[in-house]
Amino acid sequence: MQKPAKKLKAVPSPAEWTPTESAELYGIRNWGAGYFDIADNGEVTVCVPSSGSRVSVSVMDLIAGLQQRGLQMPVLLRIENLLDAQITLLNESFRRAIDALGYKAEYRGVFPIKVNQQCQVIEEIAHFGARYGHGLEAGSKAELLIALASLEPGSGYIVCNGYKDEEFIDLGLQALQLGYKCFFVLETPAELPIILQCSRRLGIRPMLGARVKLAARVEGHWNESSGDRSIFGLTTAQIVELIDALRENEMLDCMQLLHYHLGSQIPNIRDIRGAVLEACRYYVDLKREGAAMGYLDLGGGLAVDYDGSQTNYQYSKNYSLDEYCTDIIETIMSTLGAAGIEHPVIVTESGRATVAYSSVLLFNILDVTRFEPGELPPDVPEDEHELVKNLREVLNTIAPKTFKECYNDAQYYREEIRDLFRRGQIRLRSLSLAENIYLHILRGIQTVIQNARRVPAGFDDLEEALADIYYGNFSVFQSLPDVWAIEQVFPVIPVHRHDERPGRRAILADITCDSDGKIDNFIESSGIRKTLPVHACIDGEPYYFGVFLVGAYQETLGDLHNLMGDTNVASVRINDDGTFDVIREIGGDSIADVLSYVEYQPQQLMEQFRRTAEQAVRDGRITLAQRQTVMESFSASLRGYTYYEH
Ligand SMILES: Cc1ncc(COP(=O)(O)O)c(C=O)c1O
Known part of the structure; x- marks a missing residue:
């Protein structure tokens, strides 16, 4: 258990810079959702719910604790409490709206594994979600295996999306026998014959769902996932054919769930409401056609307010979670109520909103390039051009x-x-x-x-032209791939020194030496800026930054550009008394690890290099002692971290 160090500095006089001004400048109270703030000593804090109130821990204390355990920067910090808090918030918000509006069925969330497949994250979701029967969405065979191993039969649902072959379907059907509620969502008409065949062979009736292609289009970056031309889902004609085929096979009772997914990060509540309404029309008619139904799965899309502006801008959202739940339930009640149809169990597949807050990428600044003019001679020489x-x-x-x-x-x-x-x-x-x-x-x-x-x-x-370049010990491609691929904006701020005025502006470059390896879109309370206010670096003193809200999609999409591997990962649990436990440390990739990912064999490289060194001894270019030293350096580098080490 780590005791947080007491670091109480004198509060600066109002004439100087205050942490409150910093909080205002960086907008941390807008995007932090109450989970992140700046304390009076100028350090960023993580604030977690604790027995009806909140307890805070300084990020600098967390960094100190990690360094005492030998974990070097960059580190991906996972805060278990925030995962717990978000699952609780989602389930409790639906529960409150269900109670308030008198909805006659329950809410059951499923977490889409693709959003963060890391073993520890899924284990925590299964653990924290168990009290709500929160399940998992699997989009592939591998994800189905994870779901089956992580959930108890009879607890959370398993929703199988994606293309399914016989092996996938056999396993899902056998899961039903074990007592799992495992739905197959039909994404294409071609899946039905395989499911029917497997079902007959095994003698197990499936729980079926259909993914419908809604006409509704949404705003935001993923608007291509919605509308008539979206890649996934069944058209109305295909749904009718599906119903006819099920009727022919006397399996209409197996058809229980209607699903759609309009894309991630839907910023406008109007689009969410419109889609639910359209989906309800399908639901009503499926029921009228004789399908059993009972479950309405609204997919993902619940957005995260990355810039804290509470607008329908693509990195924000113009609705609260309570509004989201209320709008969904009201729309279902009014549409199904008018048709006299029982309320279905509401399923959502919220990924981003569940995990984004729980991870922070921490890194140190290695170097700075300043675009500062040098001293000018008083006069330009006479013979100058x-x-x-x-x-x-x-x-x-x-x-x-x-x-x-x-x-x-x-x-x-x-x-x-x-x-x-x-x-x-x-x-x-x-x-x-x-x-x-x-x-x-x-x-x-x-x-x-x-x-x-x-x-x-x-x-x-x-x-921008005058901004400094601060070189950070991280790789955009490995740790923040969406910054590079889709210009995603994440909150990035220094995690200390907020009692000092950030007197300079900078962009952040990573250590991949790639011109795309940089962050040059930043969130300030005044809007998105191309440069970030930063403090001047002080010689010999570390300067740390955090990139916040990076728990969704970043870890699995990251790649090995320049052979920068996985960062160190530390998972912490913040206790009620403000102490914290590092509950898991996962060492980042070594150089030998990343080399083996691209099909080198570290032992073979060592042997090849040994021959080169041996030849150098034979040629008299190095001594035997030098050979020994160079071989040790090679071997130590193979074991080393792929990032800059002190
Ligand atoms: C079918 C499906 N469900 C759920 C999600 C998760 O969406 P989000 O992260 O916006 O909640 C996705 C990802 O885009 C998806 O493809």
């Missing part, structure tokens, strides 16, 4: 009334000077002087703009 002299003149004329003209002139002269250099007409020193003058001009203009009430049009990218 005219264009460089002109550029220097521009610097002298920056003022609130002239800065736009100065900016245009500076850009013109810089381009001309670069052309001269390319043609070999000026020397490197002249170019360097011109670049320095140019940076001075940009800084001068920036100072003028900062005093203006709003950034004038055309100057939005000035901030």
Whole structure:
């Protein structure tokens, strides 16, 4: 058990920077959902529900605890309590809405394994979800195996989506015999004959569902998953054929569930309501056709408010969880009630909203590149090129009334000077002087703009051009693939020093040396910005950042770009008294691990290198002692972490 260190610093005077100002700047109270905040000592805290109130732990204390256990940065921190809290919130919100509206059936959630397949995450979901009968959605054979091994028969449902072959279906049918409630959702008409055949062979009647292709289209990044041309699901004609086939085979009693999934991260509640309404029409008619029904599965889509703006922007949502539950239940009640049909069990497959909050990627800053102008000589040398002299003149004329003209002139002269250099007409020193003058001009203009009430049009990218580059010990491709692939915006902030004014602006680069390996979209309470306010790095002192809300989709989609492997993972449980236990540590990939993923055999590499070293001894290039040292270095590197190690 880790005792949190007491770190109470004097609160700065109002004239200085306060943690409250930082909280406002970074918008942590908007996107943190009450789970993350900034304490009076300037450190980011994790706040978890505890016996009716909340208990907080400093992220810096967590980092210290992990380092004392030998876990180096970067670390993926999983906070078990937040997974527990989100499952509880989802189930309790539905329960409250069901009670308040007098709905006559229950809610049963299933977690889609694809959203975070990590063993420990699924174990925790099964554990925390058990009291609500929360189940699992499996989209493949491998995921079905996970579901069967994680859930007890008779507890949470198992919903099988995706393409299913005989092996998949046999296992699902046998699961029914064991007492699992295991639904096969038909995604295509071709699945039915296989299910019928397996069912006859094994003598087990299936629990069937159909995925319907709704006409409703949704806003947001995944809007391609919705509408007539969505890839998955059955068309109305195929649903009618399915019903006819089931009737012919006297299996209408097996048809119990209607499912749709409109795509992830649906930001607008109007779209959610519209889809439920359309699905209810299908449900009513399936029932009228004689299908048993009883379950309505609304898929995923419950969004996470990544930017905290509470709008229908793609990284936000314009509804609360209570509104989500109430709107769904009201829509079902009004549509089915009018048709005199019993209320179905409501199933949702919320993935993102269940796991996003529970993981934070922590990393340290390794280095900084500053775009800071150097000292300028008082005068440009007499024999310097005219264009460089002109550029220097521009610097002298920056003022609130002239800065736009100065900016245009500076850009013109810089381009001309670069052309001269390319043609070999000026020397490197002249170019360097011109670049320095140019940076001075940009800084001068920036100072003028900062005093203006709003950034004038055309100057939005000035901030970006002058921002520092902070190099972080992480890989975007491995730990935040959606940042690269779909420009997903996650909250990123320093996890300490919030009692100091963040006096600089920066973008964050990772250590993959890839031009895409960077984060340059940041959340501030004022909106999405291309640069992030940061503190100046202090020599010899570590500076730590956290990327928050990364529990959904990131871990499994990550790849081995530049052979950066899995990070260290630490799972913590925060106790009621504010202490924490590190309940699991999983070492990140070693270099030998990642090499073996791309089909190298570390032992063979070692042997090849040994021969090279042996030859060097034979040729007299190194001594035997040097051979020994170099072989040890090679072997230590194979065992080492793929990230920057201190
Ligand atoms: C069928 C299905 N259900 C549920 C989900 C999870 O969606 P979300 O993470 O938005 O809850 C997905 C993922 O997109 C899915 O394909």
